[in-house]
Amino acid sequence: MQSIPLPTSRRRALAGSAVGFGWLAARNLLAGTVDHGLPVRARRVIFMFMKGGPSHVDTFDPKPKLSADDGKPFPAAKPRVQFAATGNLLASPWRFRRYGECGSPVSDLFPHVARHVDRICFLHGVHGTNAAHGGAVLKLHTGSDTFVRPGMGAWVSYGLGTLNTDLPAFVTICPTLAHGGANNWGSAFLPARHQGVPLGVASRPATEARMKFIANPRWSADVQRAQLDFIRGLGDQAAADPVLESRLESFELAFRMQRAMPTVEDLSGETRETLALYGLDDPVTANFGRQCLLARRFAEAGVRFIQVTHSDGKVQWDQHADLLAGHGEKAAEVDKPIAGLLEDLARRGLLDDTLVVWSGEFGRTPVAQGTNGRDHNPEGFTIWMAGGGVRGGFRYGATDDYGYYAVDGRMSIHDVHATILHLLGVDHLRLTYRHGGRDFRLTDVAGEVHEAVVA
Amino acid sequence: MALRRLLALSLLLAGAVAPGRARAGEAHLTADDFTARVAPVLERRCGHCHGAQRQEGGLRLDSFAGLVAGGDSGPAIVPGSLAESLLARAVLRRDETLLMPPGEALPADELALVTAWIEAGAPHPGGSLEPPPPLPPFDPVAQRAHWSFTPVVRPPVPVVAGAADPIDAFVRQALAAVGVEPTGPADRATLLRRVTFDLTGLPPSADEVAAFLADDSPDAFARVVDRLLDSPQYGEHWARHWLDVVRYADSNGLDENVAHGTAWRYRDWVIASLNEDLPYDRFLRRQVAGDLLATPDTPAAERNALFVATGFLVLGPKVLAEGDQAKLAADVVDEQVDTLSRAFLGLSFGCARCHNHKFDPVSQADYAALAGIFTSTRSMESLARIARWQENVVATPEALAAHAEATATVEARKGAVAAELASARGAVAAAGTDPATVAEESLPEEVHQRLTALRDAVAEAERAVVPLDTAMGVVEGTPADARIAIRGDHLVPGRRVPRGVPVVLEIDGPLAIPPAASGRRELADWLTDPRHPLTARVIVNRVWRWHFGRGIVATTDNFGRLGDRPVNQPLLDWLAAELVDSGWSLKALHRRILLSAAWQRSSTAADSPTAARALEVDPDNHLAWRATVRRLEAESIRDSLLAVGGTLDRSMGGSLLHVANRAFLFDHTSIDGTRYDAPRRSIYMPVIRNHIQDCLWLFDCTDGAVPCGDRGTSTVPSQALWLLNGDLVLDVAERVATSVLAATPGDGAPRPLLLFRRVLGRSPTAAEERLVAEAVARITARLAEAGTPPAGREAAAWTAVAQGLLAGDELLFVR
Numbered sequence A: 001m002q003s004i005p006l007p008t009s010r011r012r013a014l015a016g017s018a019v020g021f022g023w024l025a026a027r028n029l030l031a032g033t034v035d036h037g038l039p040v041r042a043r044r045v046i047f048m049f050m051k052g053g054p055s056h057v058d059t060f061d062p063k064p065k066l067s068a069d070d071g072k073p074f075p076a077a078k079p080r081v082q083f084a085a086t087g088n089l090l091a092s093p094w095r096f097r098r099y100g101e102c103g104s105p106v107s108d109l110f111p112h113v114a115r116h117v118d119r120i121c122f123l124h125g126v127h128g129t130n131a132a133h134g135g136a137v138l139k140l141h142t143g144s145d146t147f148v149r150p151g152m153g154a155w156v157s158y159g160l161g162t163l164n165t166d167l168p169a170f171v172t173i174c175p176t177l178a179h180g181g182a183n184n185w186g187s188a189f190l191p192a193r194h195q196g197v198p199l200g201v202a203s204r205p206a207t208e209a210r211m212k213f214i215a216n217p218r219w220s221a222d223v224q225r226a227q228l229d230f231i232r233g234l235g236d237q238a239a240a241d242p243v244l245e246s247r248l249e250s251f252e253l254a255f256r257m258q259r260a261m262p263t264v265e266d267l268s269g270e271t272r273e274t275l276a277l278y279g280l281d282d283p284v285t286a287n288f289g290r291q292c293l294l295a296r297r298f299a300e301a302g303v304r305f306i307q308v309t310h311s312d313g314k315v316q317w318d319q320h321a322d323l324l325a326g327h328g329e330k331a332a333e334v335d336k337p338i339a340g341l342l343e344d345l346a347r348r349g350l351l352d353d354t355l356v357v358w359s360g361e362f363g364r365t366p367v368a369q370g371t372n373g374r375d376h377n378p379e380g381f382t383i384w385m386a387g388g389g390v391r392g393g394f395r396y397g398a399t400d401d402y403g404y405y406a407v408d409g410r411m412s413i414h415d416v417h418a419t420i421l422h423l424l425g426v427d428h429l430r431l432t433y434r435h436g437g438r439d440f441r442l443t444d445v446a447g448e449v450h451e452a453v454v455a
Numbered sequence B: 001m002a003l004r005r006l007l008a009l010s011l012l013l014a015g016a017v018a019p020g021r022a023r024a025g026e027a028h029l030t031a032d033d034f035t036a037r038v039a040p041v042l043e044r045r046c047g048h049c050h051g052a053q054r055q056e057g058g059l060r061l062d063s064f065a066g067l068v069a070g071g072d073s074g075p076a077i078v079p080g081s082l083a084e085s086l087l088a089r090a091v092l093r094r095d096e097t098l099l100m101p102p103g104e105a106l107p108a109d110e111l112a113l114v115t116a117w118i119e120a121g122a123p124h125p126g127g128s129l130e131p132p133p134p135l136p137p138f139d140p141v142a143q144r145a146h147w148s149f150t151p152v153v154r155p156p157v158p159v160v161a162g163a164a165d166p167i168d169a170f171v172r173q174a175l176a177a178v179g180v181e182p183t184g185p186a187d188r189a190t191l192l193r194r195v196t197f198d199l200t201g202l203p204p205s206a207d208e209v210a211a212f213l214a215d216d217s218p219d220a221f222a223r224v225v226d227r228l229l230d231s232p233q234y235g236e237h238w239a240r241h242w243l244d245v246v247r248y249a250d251s252n253g254l255d256e257n258v259a260h261g262t263a264w265r266y267r268d269w270v271i272a273s274l275n276e277d278l279p280y281d282r283f284l285r286r287q288v289a290g291d292l293l294a295t296p297d298t299p300a301a302e303r304n305a306l307f308v309a310t311g312f313l314v315l316g317p318k319v320l321a322e323g324d325q326a327k328l329a330a331d332v333v334d335e336q337v338d339t340l341s342r343a344f345l346g347l348s349f350g351c352a353r354c355h356n357h358k359f360d361p362v363s364q365a366d367y368a369a370l371a372g373i374f375t376s377t378r379s380m381e382s383l384a385r386i387a388r389w390q391e392n393v394v395a396t397p398e399a400l401a402a403h404a405e406a407t408a409t410v411e412a413r414k415g416a417v418a419a420e421l422a423s424a425r426g427a428v429a430a431a432g433t434d435p436a437t438v439a440e441e442s443l444p445e446e447v448h449q450r451l452t453a454l455r456d457a458v459a460e461a462e463r464a465v466v467p468l469d470t471a472m473g474v475v476e477g478t479p480a481d482a483r484i485a486i487r488g489d490h491l492v493p494g495r496r497v498p499r500g501v502p503v504v505l506e507i508d509g510p511l512a513i514p515p516a517a518s519g520r521r522e523l524a525d526w527l528t529d530p531r532h533p534l535t536a537r538v539i540v541n542r543v544w545r546w547h548f549g550r551g552i553v554a555t556t557d558n559f560g561r562l563g564d565r566p567v568n569q570p571l572l573d574w575l576a577a578e579l580v581d582s583g584w585s586l587k588a589l590h591r592r593i594l595l596s597a598a599w600q601r602s603s604t605a606a607d608s609p610t611a612a613r614a615l616e617v618d619p620d621n622h623l624a625w626r627a628t629v630r631r632l633e634a635e636s637i638r639d640s641l642l643a644v645g646g647t648l649d650r651s652m653g654g655s656l657l658h659v660a661n662r663a664f665l666f667d668h669t670s671i672d673g674t675r676y677d678a679p680r681r682s683i684y685m686p687v688i689r690n691h692i693q694d695c696l697w698l699f700d701c702t703d704g705a706v707p708c709g710d711r712g713t714s715t716v717p718s719q720a721l722w723l724l725n726g727d728l729v730l731d732v733a734e735r736v737a738t739s740v741l742a743a744t745p746g747d748g749a750p751r752p753l754l755l756f757r758r759v760l761g762r763s764p765t766a767a768e769e770r771l772v773a774e775a776v777a778r779i780t781a782r783l784a785e786a787g788t789p790p791a792g793r794e795a796a797a798w799t800a801v802a803q804g805l806l807a808g809d810e811l812l813f814v815r
Helices: A010-016 A021-030 A064-068 A133-142 A152-160 A221-237 A242-265 A272-277 A286-301 A323-347 A413-423 B002-016 B018-022 B031-046 B064-069 B086-092 B108-119 B140-145 B166-177 B188-200 B206-214 B220-230 B232-245 B263-275 B280-293 B300-313 B325-345 B349-353 B364-375 B397-428 B445-463 B520-527 B535-548 B569-581 B586-594 B611-617 B634-645 B694-698 B717-725 B727-743 B751-760 B766-785 B790-807
Strands: A044-050 A096-099 A104-107 A120-127 A170-173 A197-199 A305-310 A354-360 A363-369 A373-377 A381-386 A394-396 A406-408 A432-435 A438-441 B380-382 B391-393 B470-472 B482-485 B493-497 B664-666
Touching: A044 A152, A044 A286, A044 A323, A120 A406, A120 A413, A152 A170, A152 A305, A152 A413, A170 A286, A221 A242, A221 B766, A221 B790, A242 A286, A242 B717, A272 A286, A272 A323, A286 A305, A286 A323, A305 A323, A323 A354, A354 A413, A363 A381, B031 B108, B086 B108, B166 B569, B188 B206, B188 B220, B188 B232, B188 B586, B206 B220, B220 B232, B220 B586, B232 B263, B232 B535, B263 B300, B263 B470, B280 B300, B280 B520, B280 B535, B300 B470, B325 B349, B325 B364, B325 B380, B325 B535, B349 B364, B364 B482, B364 B493, B364 B520, B397 B445, B535 B569, B535 B586, B569 B586, B634 B694, B634 B727, B694 B717, B717 B727, B717 B790, B727 B751, B727 B790, B751 B766, B751 B790, B766 B790
Parallel strands: A044 A305, A044 A354, A120 A394, A170 A197, A170 A305
Antiparallel strands: A096 A104, A120 A381, A354 A381, A363 A373, A432 A438, B391 B470, B482 B493
16 A cells, blocks of 8 residues: 655645544545454455346256246246246257366356356355346346445445555446446445446447546646646645645545556556457457456456446347347357456466456346247346355355246345455445435345355 | 245245254244243344334234234234244245344244244243234324424524624524634635625626725625626526435436436426525425416416426436336335425435334324325326326417417318228229228229328328427326335235324324325425424525535434434524515525625634634534635536636526437447537536536536435545546636737736636736746646647647646635
8 A cells, every 4th residue: 555645835734633634535545444353255356247137047057947848838927027028938049068076057158167167156046126127237236226326346445445546446347328327336325436437338349448537638747747736836825724635635646546547457468378368369259358357457456346347239138039149149258258357367366365246137037038038037047256255166046947036045136245245354234334314235224144155 | 926925935935944843852842932932032033123112013022912913914923834924934034025033034043943833833821812002103292302393483583792693693602602703704805706606606707806896885795695696697506406405307317217308397497486586485385286286367387387396206216117017106106205305304204115214203104194195196107118207288378279270280181081082982882882991002093192192281280290398297196095015015005094294293283185186285285384393494404504515404404313403403493483484585595694794704714713722622613613615516616617718608598408308318228328518507417317427426416316405525536537637627728828828929927817817816926926937837848848849838838737727726616
């Protein structure tokens, strides 16, 4: 950690006084590290969000009975609230194989990720609350599909602060602007510095993923240095005030940040082998591969919470029709980059304390929509985690024989959040923020830590 | 849900009971085990909420009779049946809507014991099966002692030496109690800048500064206040405050971000209402029940404005793609109840949707009473995905007449088509056959030609129909009392509650709502009753907050038990009484406050004779012993920059949205189609939820999702990045530099003066002139090193220095 150099002036005296909260504010950028007396298994999170809702029964949660009963009616009640009308059972068009020492099954959609199953803990009993994209995306990111609440990354920033004062604590790379958009990485009532910093947007290539206003179109760093000195000189003419003092510090921090960000984002020092590992040498995988590589670089540089989003300007993983082509295309774009990230984190020793989370906003129905698609299914789906103290090579929870409902090891989204915080050494019951007269939590009034997934 | 639950339950319970069975010995539980083992577990784990003191959900678990009698949802146990025993379902935690105890689940051994005991037929020692009488669940009347629920009684103005003004007398009295003397008055230039930003959100012009500094008449400042209150910019600036309170936005945000294409009419109505000083009680009444206040004699423009005002009730964010329509309907009402209570009363009734309010005397029944008023109101045209909020026609009589005429023309021309077809078919139909069965294609060519011409005429007439203007708003729905939702679950309805207001806040007993009315009119009457303990207190506190930066009650949106206490209740109550007695005039309230010495004080602590003590006992200036240095609000920062750059477009009103009503601002493509390039005042820039304009968002404007009467002021590096690297600041800096250089070709001696006048409306000090000269020299040298051609260096250096002045403290802060 670096200390922030203060100019030698009467401001220094002010900074030490009872009203000098500018200095305190600067220190708070570093602090915020809660100590709940829990083991810290993960020090940072990489959250890979698969927009649109990948199908669990076609990827990581095989259902032999679904294949056997292809075309037959689902033998139990469908949910009271469904997104669209659906028909009979639809077998997965993909073959599943067992991998690794653990023998966890993975479909042919994810042959690269499959090689890492011994590092992966599959959560097969996850269930959400909302069958529409918007509600489900917001629920996954913020814990609420009803109210505007801080995003998970904002809570982590609030609880744990940053490991590098020259960088934001929470970045989100190529986020989607739909279905909650900025609410998903916003800080809501938490202090503004905890909101995620978006780098680029899902509709634009990852090569354009930059923090807004991080570069000056006109001035060199030398000219900006002179501008800052001028601003400081003007400030020294006026009566001292703690608010103005912390403002000057924020200019200095911004100045350093605009040097630090491009350094992290510069991939020119990466070897050809590493670029290939993430699939940057292949147009199919290059875009998501770049996001994953940036995620590793931000993780190394000390960012607490890094989100990468697999989305685009089309329908993403949302295969209401033509599952075969759609999921085939989507999986091909992410499979190798995800595997590359896991491999790279592991060989750099980062995977041990980096929690990698893979999730869509819901799964898909085992019953067909139309002839060859699947509808949204929040009733039971799969999220997986790797590294960061989770139990690798483990499958936790289950959906029913067809994959419609979570029936065993059921984890609500609140449970998922509670468990993620737990792995970070944070007690979700005690990570609270007082707003509007009461204490709020990421997990609202619910959430249980599922110890079974902890290594 | 029921089917789903049963399926889930049947799949689950088979496995879930296994621990109970598996434990040796638990199969032979006896009545003594209830007393010795089961009851203590229930007491320890559940007694806090379901015991003698409190009975959440009407349930007590401290006796066998209580278990059998159950609560609002039915019996807690059905001996022998885990599937039918709510207690078992709750502690097994398999059903998300019923997780008990909240937080940590029962330890495995206790869980096994309780479930095994129920399975064993719930053996118990006998005795009475009469449930213990529940305590009176809620005694709101006893809670009326909370300070904000007591009636406002105008306090006598204390006699304080040197404080003739009542506000000053109250403030000085509170300060004297802690041994603090306030600072002296601010200098006149500071005062003019402060009041101009305070009332209009814009900087004073150089001419206004000169005129005020030259005017030494005793009422010079009062005349400035009047001038500013009379300017249209007053309404623009103070409407922005109000829009924060009513979570105004031009898009839905939340899940489906579609355009509120007509919300701007509400915004413009707020601006106009404030400018004409519409009394606050009428301002509120129209927002709650405007549609009910129009009579057949009401002039059309006024009638339309009344309907526009009800947009307040519809502006909230909604989960428009919610598949569960009953839930969506309940959520919309919940948002209305919570916004209304926070905005007007400083209370959050939303908590009581699911349970009696934990801290304030608002019960679930109170919530249902209020919710019934809104379930009886039509706020949504359709709940089917993507749901549509209510829009009311607010067209002028001329537009209505033109529309009727144009529509009639369409119908007439359609009639001509039908007549032509009928006659042509009749002519060719074989005798005894139905002419309608004649295929149009079989008609003669000349008929086709005539039909084509007639149909073209229909299309032309249809194009001539101008859609009628509409506005978001409400109308009466189907009046009916609402039911309590058990645990907030709309699928588990409890008893019906007559429409009304929370018992603790009733003024003349329950509202008398006619069976055929929603009750909004009666609700509005109650809200604006001069005896209401909260309405006036809440608004005067909001106005005080916007003038001073901190409310007399710091928690402007929470006057409940968890909110802050007023730091000076006599002052608050006096202001509230004064507002009501003045006929609810907000402009009169502004004058009162701005003309007090308290508002006009210097912000420099050293200007207090007791500065050291003041900084010690009241460092955050709760008691207003000085003015607080405040950063401009986001909108004022942008507006000031545009004003300094000379490009601010001061035209008023209208919509800058570039998409049609209900069209997507953001869909799954993540393509950013927002446009924020108009140089209009920020209040007219579209408020796109989830995607607020960068410069406003960075400087703490609200997200338009929930009421906010107390914006934060953050200091984060991203603000500095925007000031250093953003296009707007660079553009303004360039304009300023160009004008400075254009005015004085050749020697640059007076340039610092021109620069300061243009940006800050004042002359620089000698030290500041030196700083400017040094900065220009240093930057010119850097530019030379970097290879900038000599011809471009001067303009570039002055642009860079102008940017520094724009980004500095003085433009962005008011002292």
